[in-house]
Amino acid sequence: MLDIKLLRANFDEVKERLAKRGEDLSELDKFVGLDEKRRELIAKVEVLKAERNEVSQKVAEMKRNKENADDTIARMREVGDEIKTLDEQLHQVEEDLNYVIMRIPNIPHESVPVGDSEDDNVEVRTWGEKPEFAFEPKPHWEIGTDLNLLDFERAAKVTGSRFVFYRGLGARLERALISFMLDLHSEEHGYEEMLPPYLVNRTSLTGTGQLPKFEEDAFLVEEEDYFLIPTSEVPVTNYYRDEILDGAQLPVAFTAYSTNFRSEAGSAGRDTRGLIRQHQFNKVELVRFVKPEESYDELEKLTGHAEKVLRLLGLPYRVLKMCTADLGFTAAKKYDLEVWIPTQDTYREISSCSNFEDFQARRAGIRFRREQGAKPEFVHTLNGSGLAVGRTVAAILENFQQEDGSVVIPEVLRPYMGGKEIIR
């Protein structure tokens, strides 16, 4: 959510910056009229309410003095009716205004490249050596199935498409990665580990920006009106919803493992095989609450923390700076980490690291005081995957496969795999 005062004062400039995203902004034009109407109604109704407060005191006094207040009461009855009418109009206008502002995306940061599509994302750096195979490498779903690590067929029977069973060392590998990532971030990078709820309410999803625009992307438990989390960003960021933090505590950093659930509405036919696009997947997330002036340094730091995982695993990757068209609804700036997937001869997204500035904080009411008694300010929130675990498994299977069909386990994972060096 944008600052309504900023929008009011610099409407044309904000609109121009939003236009770089290439999204439909037709709703935005309603803002000016609704905002004016709202303030007009407030001014009117507040005068009447002030009168009502004052006269009510007078009536109380008259009653105490046993005077007759019938005329005054009759007059105030009319004022009361008028207040009621105006309040109803005001509520309607505020609802309309809210509809508009909750659907306006974040303003791209000035350092974000302007672009029309994902083709305009900018490669910032690459790391690692792509593997050279003296044989025909197999896609990860074949390796996983051949080595009895993954079972897609039975998952389709038990649940449906885009689900998977992990078995044996496959399950162990997933668990090893989760532990490795959590340990790295909590012990080396200074994050506090958190294990959040996997179901959240509507207010939380609105706070982080998934609602109201993207309801069809999430799974809903209708009876309770709870949603399965699409990422632990949602519960972890909303942890401090409607709170005022002590500025001395900032930055606050959490790392959270969770299973994530996505309906993948609109991606039918894409990545239908393998671990890349499942309805249910594991992810270790990084979330930071920071002071506004530090958030862009913090974004670089956080991105580095996610990269560190790939470097320690020895997986080749690149970092992309996302262009205005590919930022997503909530981010002001975003880096994607993409890991090398040999059989697709391309890099695939394995992490997104974003600075939301105060966009989420404003929606979720997350503020801080610089010092005791200071006026509350919105924090800046950031998050990034550190990393998507299923995709990491896919990358490990493909990049470290051997001619005999076995897979070499990255050294850093071996302590988590009972000392095993190879999966065969």
Place this chain on the structure above:
RNA sequence: GGGGAAGUACUCAAGUGGCUCAAGAGGCGCCCCUGCUAAGGGCGUAGGUCGCGAAAGCGGCGCGAGGGUUCGAAUCCCUCCUUCUCCGCCA
């Protein structure tokens, strides 16, 4: 799932329709007193948000949330949420 009880400011807490547009206490802040400490005394303490305003300031809202009744609601009514508790079920 069923029955009870409760949600008031940083904390505790009084308050059953109008001098409560929230008493009191603790805590916190400032000050006084005391050589220091302890103890004591005085003053302050609703934060936040919205509107108008260049500002000073003025006004609206606020007792879990949202509605309703009323000239007037912390107080009465309805719906919902949360916590505690008893019963039932349960890993």
